[in-house]
Amino acid sequence: MSSLLFTCPTTRRQAPTGVGTDVQSLRAAWSKKLKVHCSHCGKVHEISVREIYIEGALHDAADRLRQTC
Numbered sequence: 276m277s278s279l280l281f282t283c284p285t286t287r288r289q290a291p292t293g294v295g296t297d298v299q300s301l302r303a304a305w306s307k308k309l310k311v312h313c314s315h316c317g318k319v320h321e322i323s324v325r326e327i328y329i330e331g332a333l334h335d336a337a338d339r340l341r342q343t344c
């Protein structure tokens with residue numbers, strides 16, 4: 276199963292949150308804050324599942340728009 280990614284604010288690199296990208300996993304974690312141990316900077320980031328999901332969706336949409344231009 277693929278995992279929802281978040282962007283590390285320190286290194287700007289993406290790391291998995293451990294939350295699945297299927298509907299059931301997202302729904303269960305949707306309004307939660309997660310503490311994720313970041314493999315890039317070694318710190319623990321507190322992230323909102325809803326925020327990073329929306330960020331990721333916007334990022335994908337922007338990529339798609341760029342490809343069609």
Ligand SMILES: [Zn+2]
Pocket residue numbers: 283284285286313314315316317318320
């Ligand atoms: Zn980090």
